[in-house]
Each structure stands twice: as structure tokens, then as C-alpha cells.
Amino acid sequence: MSTSDYTKICSLKSLPEKQGVRIVHEEEELALFRIGENVHVLSNICPHNHVAKIYEGEISDNSVACPIHGWTFDLATGKSTCGMSNIKSYKVKILDGEVLVKIPKRLWSIDEF
Numbered sequence: 038m039s040t041s042d043y044t045k046i047c048s049l050k051s052l053p054e055k056q057g058v059r060i061v062h063e064e065e066e067l068a069l070f071r072i073g074e075n076v077h078v079l080s081n082i083c084p085h086n087h088v089a090k091i092y093e094g095e096i097s098d099n100s101v102a103c104p105i106h107g108w109t110f111d112l113a114t115g116k117s118t119c120g121m122s123n124i125k126s127y128k129v130k131i132l133d134g135e136v137l138v139k140i141p142k143r144l145w146s147i148d149e150f
């Protein structure tokens with residue numbers, strides 16, 4: 038299992054069960070959700086009004102609802118479950134109790150502008 042393009046984000050045990058956690062890693066807003074021994078990672082930015090609140094969403098039936106207007110997203114895929122826009126989802130690996138996330142390299146940084 039290659040993990041060279043994955044970034045260590047946190048430990049599995051630091052994540053509470055069925056409660057979102059916000060982590061910002063190099064300008065990437067992440068919302069992490071632990072369901073048992075699995076972790077799902079979505080963008081923390083809602084595609085509706087671009088607010089960083091997905092981690093505060095209510096979890097039910099493997100989806101999360103944005104706390105602002107209630108758009109819902111599949112935790113595993115980021116696909117909309119309410120017929121609206123999808124949200125970005127990240128690949129995750131759990132290795133030795135650590136949560137690793139595949140974060141695409143940016144071609145530019147906001148500091149360049």
C-alpha cells in the first residue's frame with residue numbers, strides 16, 4: 038500500500054465518533070468524520086454559500102447535512118443526497134492509528150497574489 042502521496046493529518050483516536058472535526062492543512066479546509074474505524078474526509082466548504090461549516094453538520098444515514106441550509110452529502114463520496122451540488126471528497130487511509138489524507142498538490146498558493 039503506497040502512502041507517498043498521502044499526508045498524515047491526525048491520529049484516529051483524536052477523532053470523536055460521529056462528530057465532525059475541522060482541520061486546516063496548508064490552506065485546505067477539511068471536515069473529518071469518524072464512523073467506527075472508518076474516517077471520511079470532505080471539504081469543509083459548503084458548495085452552496087461557500088461557508089466553512091460542514092464539520093458542524095448533523096450526521097445521519099451515512100450523510101452529513103450542512104448546518105446552514107441543510108444540503109446533504111454522502112460521507113463516503115461527497116455526492117449530493119438532496120439533488121444539489123456535490124462536495125469535494127478526499128481519499129483516506131488509516132495506518133498505524135494515523136489518519137492519512139490524499140491532498141492534491143496546488144499549482145499555486147494564495148500568498149502569490
Ligand code: FES
Pocket residue numbers: 083084085086087088103104105106107108
Ligand atoms: S451554506 Fe450549506 S446549504 Fe447553504
